[in-house]
Amino acid sequence: MHGTSPPESQRNLSRGLILLLATACGAMVANLYYAQTLIDTIGPEIGLSPGVAGAITTLTQLGYGAGLALFVPLGDLFENKRLALLSTAGAILGCLGIAASNGPVSFLAASLITGICATGAQVVLPLASHLAVKERQGRVIGTIMSGLLFGIMLARPVASFLADAISWRAVFLLSAGLMAAIGIALWFVCPTRKPETKLGYGAILGSVWGQLRRHRALRLRAFYQAMLFAAFNLFWTAAPLELLRNFDFTQQQVAWFALAGAGGALAAPLAGSLADRGLMWWTSFGALLMLTLSFIGADVAVAATSVAAFVIAAILIDTGVQLNQITGQKIIFALSSDARARVNAAYMTVMFVVGASGSLIGSATFEHGGWTLSALTGAAIGGIALVIFLLFDRGASDPD
The missing domain is CATH 1.20.1250.20 (MFS general substrate transporter like domains)
Known part of the structure; x- marks a missing residue:
């Protein structure tokens, strides 16, 4: 599909697709917050001193900030579905890297990747606004944002419960599995959107x-x-x-x-x-x-x-x-x-x-x-x- 506005037939988003996009946003952003309540558990196991353990959260947040500035604007340059799938794949690799880490360098590098790829949620949201008819745009955005906020709010307690019941590594393995399921669903049912913008990447960022x-x-x-x-x-x-x-x-x-x-x-x-x-x-x-x-x-x-x-x-x-x-x-x-x-x-x-x-x-x-x-x-x-x-x-x- 080409053009900034999809055909009317594609703009009537089904409830199932809206729910999928909301779940995708929530799951992506949740990856930013899982480790926040687990620092005291993760730090000693991977060799991070208490004074440096705060870098776990900091690097993930810095990655997210970098992704907002450098990755999200690509939604006006490249086909949006591919960007969403790319960020989903990156989040899967980041979560697997965190779960497999045995040292601080590998853990922090994987955390940075995970933070960057969490910004895929901010690619999905404008895509949904393009696909929605104007009369329903607010409700579509609202539903998807509810998924995003649920992801933020549920990440910490879910991580605490799972870490206590199984292990902190299981939190990120399960997140990788959830992201893989979301990626497969997006591949099959998410509409495509290719912008008409002819600007280069540098001009887009500027x-x-x-x-x-x-x-x-x-x-x-x-x-x-x-x-x-x-x-x-x-x-x-x-x-x-x-x-x-x-x-x-x-x-x-x-x-x-x-x-x-x-x-x-x-x-x-x-x-x-x-x-x-x-x-x-x-x-x-x-x-x-x-x-x-x-x-x-x-x-x-x-x-x-x-x-x-x-x-x-x-x-x-x-x-x-x-x-x-x-x-x-x-x-x-x-x-x-x-x-x-x-x-x-x-x-x-x-x-x-x-x-x-x-x-x-x-x-x-x-x-x-x-x-x-x-x-x-x-x-x-x-x-x-x-x-x-x-x-x-x-x-x-x-x-x-």
């Missing part, structure tokens, strides 16, 4: 940042989501520390808490439906306000030692992040039909680079002021985004 300069809506949406992603990472760094140290939770109980918090991913289809109805401004406003107030509620919940209220706050924080993410991607994918991969690459790179700081902020605020300082910092981050939205959005979130 134009990624040109998209940010050209589109005010892209700059604003990237800022909003970067702030919310930072708050999200802050919460999921500080909340487990609070549960372990002051609620006397075990690691398994923290895993169950994370599973409950993953319920926020269910908001993604709702966000897509609201966006399809043209309610982007109100959805964004509600998402920013919800996240800000939920951090305050989380502080109250901890002060009252209410685990149930803390879980509700976690779900609402995740819901706010999802509502704004889906709304933002509905808006940015409408900016340029022939540059969606580059627009998405710019959006996701800003979101990831700024948002990754949330983990550092979460650990620093918790160590210096406990959960209260972390919660108030999260509320402040959400509040700043809300104020900027109210002052400067000026039509950037309005429907076309």
Whole structure:
């Protein structure tokens, strides 16, 4: 198939195909997070000292950042299905390499490869937006993003459960098997899309940042989501520390808490439906306000030692992040039909680079002021985004 817009017959995505694409995104991104809760187990076995063991997470995240900047824009240059299959194959090799590693060099190299190939999820998402009819685009994006967020939220508890029941290596072997099954399914049922862009690779990369300069809506949406992603990472760094140290939770109980918090991913289809109805401004406003107030509620919940209220706050924080993410991607994918991969690459790179700081902020605020300082910092981050939205959005979130 050629052209930037597939024929109408191919644009009516079946529920099965949407579910496959959502599963693919979730499984790819989950590979970034499996090792985060297993550092203390993996490090001694492969010969990494405690001071260097943090490189396990860092290299995977750096690989993902590199993939966002260098691999994702290729979606506007090369056939999208092949790129998705290439990233899937790379993720399989990376996971197998991690599982087979007996030393730090091989483990960290495989982690880097896995991080780079996880960005295949950001190739699949623009592909789905191309294949969907405009009237259903928001709902399609929402469903696929719910799969992605489920992958993020479920990765840590699933890794903890499997490592405890079998071994940490089994986590990555099973992930490789899942990715292989997804790759086979994509090979047979995923439609193809070949862009018409005639630019070279260098020009494609240069134009990624040109998209940010050209589109005010892209700059604003990237800022909003970067702030919310930072708050999200802050919460999921500080909340487990609070549960372990002051609620006397075990690691398994923290895993169950994370599973409950993953319920926020269910908001993604709702966000897509609201966006399809043209309610982007109100959805964004509600998402920013919800996240800000939920951090305050989380502080109250901890002060009252209410685990149930803390879980509700976690779900609402995740819901706010999802509502704004889906709304933002509905808006940015409408900016340029022939540059969606580059627009998405710019959006996701800003979101990831700024948002990754949330983990550092979460650990620093918790160590210096406990959960209260972390919660108030999260509320402040959400509040700043809300104020900027109210002052400067000026039509950037309005429907076309």
